[in-house]
Amino acid sequence: MKNENQKLKIIPLGGAGSVTKNMFVYESEKDIVVVDCGMGFPDESMLGVDLVIPDISYLLERRKKVRGIVITHGHEDHMGALPYILPQLNVPVFGTRLTMGLIEVKLKEHQLLKKVRLQTVNMDQQLQLGDFHLSFFAVCHSIQDAMGIILKTPVGIIVHAADYKFDWTPVDGQTFEVEKLAILKKQGGIKVLLSDCLRIEKEGYTLSEKAIGEAFDRETEKASGRVMITTFSSNISRIQQAAEVAAKHHRYLVLVGRSVEQNVEVARKLGYLRFPAGILVKVDQIKGVAPQKLMLIVAGSQGQSGSAMVRIANRDHRFVRITEGDTVIFASDPIPGYSDGVYNLIDRLSDQGANVIYSEITDDVHVSGHASKQELALMLGLTKPEYLIPIGGLLRHQKHLALLAQEMGMPKDHAFILKEGDAVELGPNWAAKVAEKVSVSDVMVDGTGIGDVGEIVLRDRQVLAEEGIFVVIINLDKKTGKLVHPPDIISRGFVFMKESEDLIARSQKIVEQVIAEHSQKQAEKGFIRRKIIDGLERFLYGQTERRPMVLPVIIEL
Numbered sequence: 001m002k003n004e005n006q007k008l009k010i011i012p013l014g015g016a017g018s019v020t021k022n023m024f025v026y027e028s029e030k031d032i033v034v035v036d037c038g039m040g041f042p043d044e045s046m047l048g049v050d051l052v053i054p055d056i057s058y059l060l061e062r063r064k065k066v067r068g069i070v071i072t073h074g075h076e077d078h079m080g081a082l083p084y085i086l087p088q089l090n091v092p093v094f095g096t097r098l099t100m101g102l103i104e105v106k107l108k109e110h111q112l113l114k115k116v117r118l119q120t121v122n123m124d125q126q127l128q129l130g131d132f133h134l135s136f137f138a139v140c141h142s143i144q145d146a147m148g149i150i151l152k153t154p155v156g157i158i159v160h161a162a163d164y165k166f167d168w169t170p171v172d173g174q175t176f177e178v179e180k181l182a183i184l185k186k187q188g189g190i191k192v193l194l195s196d197c198l199r200i201e202k203e204g205y206t207l208s209e210k211a212i213g214e215a216f217d218r219e220t221e222k223a224s225g226r227v228m229i230t231t232f233s234s235n236i237s238r239i240q241q242a243a244e245v246a247a248k249h250h251r252y253l254v255l256v257g258r259s260v261e262q263n264v265e266v267a268r269k270l271g272y273l274r275f276p277a278g279i280l281v282k283v284d285q286i287k288g289v290a291p292q293k294l295m296l297i298v299a300g301s302q303g304q305s306g307s308a309m310v311r312i313a314n315r316d317h318r319f320v321r322i323t324e325g326d327t328v329i330f331a332s333d334p335i336p337g338y339s340d341g342v343y344n345l346i347d348r349l350s351d352q353g354a355n356v357i358y359s360e361i362t363d364d365v366h367v368s369g370h371a372s373k374q375e376l377a378l379m380l381g382l383t384k385p386e387y388l389i390p391i392g393g394l395l396r397h398q399k400h401l402a403l404l405a406q407e408m409g410m411p412k413d414h415a416f417i418l419k420e421g422d423a424v425e426l427g428p429n430w431a432a433k434v435a436e437k438v439s440v441s442d443v444m445v446d447g448t449g450i451g452d453v454g455e456i457v458l459r460d461r462q463v464l465a466e467e468g469i470f471v472v473i474i475n476l477d478k479k480t481g482k483l484v485h486p487p488d489i490i491s492r493g494f495v496f497m498k499e500s501e502d503l504i505a506r507s508q509k510i511v512e513q514v515i516a517e518h519s520q521k522q523a524e525k526g527f528i529r530r531k532i533i534d535g536l537e538r539f540l541y542g543q544t545e546r547r548p549m550v551l552p553v554i555i556e557l
């Protein structure tokens with residue numbers, strides 16, 4: 001299959017130098033295969049933006065070459081952008097059963113289910129997508145049915161190992177299929193390994209998911225009131241363990257929050273979750289049930305606004321109120337960058353009398369889904385790749401995985417630290433970073449709009465959020481160009497109007513002056529607007545040292 005003239009490109013459109021928004025392009029002469037299609041979370045500068053998706057301009061320009069998108073697992077940052085990407089690029093999507101079940105729920109919400117091509121694969125299946133021959137290996141992660149991909153390409157074998165860890169006592173019994181990687185040495189060896197690197201800073205091994213069940217058991221044993229557990233709602237193994245602990249302690253299980261209910265429904269339907277009979281009670285039925293008879297699984301472990309956990313903390317939930325003696329377990333760590341919201345939530349719950357257990361207090365109520373340093377070393381030793389591309393981590397994580405590979409004997413220039421839009425080109429006997437980047441930008445989704453919020457809209461939102469708005473409504477006589485009555489001023493987020501009568505009156509004067517100066521000249525409206533903005537901005541800054549957004553509205557009567 002190898003041919004000296006063959007070339008292949010690997011391009012991360014997202015998920016390199018960043019943790020979320022994963023999307024990787026494998027491109028040969030004739031074909032493209034995409035791995036993952038994740039969403040990202042907006043940073044603080046992206047006011048009001050719901051989520052961020054990868055920029056697929058590169059793929060749209062080559063849409064005829066794209067053979068499909070393979071999804072490694074059912075986490076949002078690996079498949080959450082599908083509802084936004086598929087309408088633009090409707091190619092087949094491949095994934096395992098649980099992954100596909102979760103994707104179907106998302107696509108259904110967006111009324112896309114009938115329009116897309118979904119194909120479920122199992123771990124032992126093989127796929128030929130143009131130049132690429134794909135096979136899969138099971139990996140352990142904080143969601144079941146996660147997989148890595150072995151791509152046999154015209155330039156050699158590439159292993160794509162997105163989020164993973166090695167868990168030899170997994171709750172669902174599915175261990176990492178190391179044998180499928182070990183055998184590749186006999187087939188000519190692995191040319192490139194793309195590997196998770198997020199937890200490289202932690203020495204040793206990540207704990208087994210099983211440790212969580214023991215922690216739930218211990219905390220439930222101690223609890224005198226209700227037990228509420230909040231975790232990522234896609235962590236089915238954790239919900240399974242909670243259910244078993246509930247049964248052991250003769251508690252009913254209550255699902256609180258839409259994402260938990262939806263994911264549990266999919267996982268039960270597909271057989272990934274088995275509840276002891278009669279254990280489930282609906283949240284609207286818990287009134288009157290003794291507190292020590294209840295365990296609640298609550299959505300919103302990251303303090304997402306509007307989530308069940310946040311509504312409970314705000315005393316705004318229809319059926320659940322915190323009372324003295326409740327135990328709340330945060331079986332999750334805050335996503336980097338979101339910890340303030342989570343700690344604030346913990347404070348508010350504690351304030352209402354809950355005994356809150358979180359990972360700073362007890363280190364076994366959450367275990368990571370990512371491999372620690374010794375596991376990453378195991379992966380490198382197992383695969384012995386010629387080249388390495390660390391993925392799914394920040395720059396420092398990428399660097400440290402590259403260093404680890406060097407310690408294990410890889411030449412320094414065989415590890416590529418990539419950012420979004422960087423490309424690596426490979427031939428059968430060489431690999432090099434491409435000088436020219438693929439142009440990518442964050443595509444922001446706000447409500448139903450995709451990509452229509454850009455720099456200018458964000459800058460306006462920034463001003464509105466920090467300085468407020470100052471609106472002047474000007475009614476002009478169509479014939480004379482004179483004011484019909486004094487200008488109306490409305491302001492929000494700038495000054496308290498009732499105590500700023502003087503400021504408002506003087507602002508009105510400034511507007512009147514501008515109009516008077518220009519009414520005879522029949523000046524153009526845009527010009528008058530600009531003059532009013534300039535005059536008011538200068539005046540308001542002089543008075544308050546603030547720069548609200550000044551917005552004149554001219555109406556001709």
Ligand SMILES: [Zn+2]
Nearest residue numbers: 073075141163
């Ligand atoms: Zn993941």
